[in-house]
Amino acid sequence: MSDATTLSAAKRERLGTAECRRLRREGMVPGNLYGHGEGAVSFKIGHDDVLKMVEDGHIAIDLDIDGKVDKALFKEVQWDTFGKHIVHVDLIRVDPNEKVEVEVPVEIKGEAPGVEEGGILDTQMHTLLVKCPVFKIPSAVVVRVGSLKMFDAIRVEDLNLDPDVEPQAPGDEVVVQVVEPRKIEEPDEEAADLEGVEPELVGESEEEQAAGEEVVANEEGGE
Amino acid sequence: MALMPRRVKHRKSQRGRIKGQATRGNTVAYGEWGLQSLEPGHVTAQTIEACRIAANQYVRGEGRIYIRIFPTKSVTARPLETRMGKGKGDPDHWVAVVKPGTVLFELTGVSKEAAQLCFARVAHKLPVRVRLIGRRPTVG
Secondary structure, three states: OOOOEEEEEEEOOOOOHHHHHHHHHOOEEEEEEEEOOEEEEEEEEEHHHHHHHHHOOOOEEEEEEOOEEEEEEEEEEEEOOOOOOEEEEEEEEOOOOOEEEEEEEEEEEOOOHHHHOOOEEEEOOOEEEEEEEHHHOOOOEEEEOOOOOOOOEEEHHHOOOOOOOEEOOOOOOEEEEEEOOOOOOOOOHHHHOOOOOOOEEOOOOHHHHHHHHHHHHHHHHHO | OOOOOOEEOOOOOOOOOOOOOOOOOOOOOOOOEEEEEOOOEEEEHHHHHHHHHHHHHHHOOOOEEEEOOOOOEEEEEOOOOOOOOOOOOEEEEEEEEEOOOOEEEEEEOOOHHHHHHHHHHHHOOOOOOEEEEEOOOOOO
């Protein structure tokens, strides 16, 4: 279960793009808190604090805005192009006992015997959508692959989850599997010798030309 | 065989300028590790193929590589020893337009150390500076 942690924020009085840019230059992140019938609140928060919270996988937090504490979930985190800095956060108010749908990261534990046999551990699902009470949100879905042989798979129905945590994905969906490595295609010499070959132009294939002629014929016939 | 589109609307395109940063295709989507471009540039189909071979030779049998870019832009060239004029040259090769932030390749099924070594070999072949990135943390 993820520990709800308190983040201290301050209310934003001045809004807008320019003000948000100024905040980012000062090492702050603009954010919004909304939901549960209460009005939206714009706040600012320290970049390093929120980055640490996100990297540690805290999904539910206690947000302290000028002394008023709300339990909230991260709704959306916006990153810069290179994924280094957070540029904006959206938080949604929640009741600790209400059931919510959240994406939880999948954590692979152990060494699969199938990999030693020459297979590749293929993680199909990096996150799992689950429905559970806020205070029971797991920090990660742990998948133990210690018994996974070649061509074996662990599906959603095989996961060992808390009874209060309901996965929202179909039970037969594969989470992780051991697959055979794909054979590396050696370039065919004949196929490689395609210098000067150009792609077909749209509208120049025989089918498309025939279709175009039909349209013209229909238009002429209709007049 | 080098990558190129099957069908195109126009054979030739103008050179253009690469402005701005990547707002799409800038996260690791399929694998666990990604190679992210830090500069704008054109990566040719031949370079992509060389990178694929280099990466596959390193991870052979261990992991899987994903290629996230595709050469969709044709580059024309004039034949050797011809005079200027007489119109634009014929398509010579195909390039992928890469903006800063674009994830070029991804790897799965390997450790971070292995991904670093694999991508170091790939980076030598690329015309842009790159860095290794992981998946973004999941919240909400």
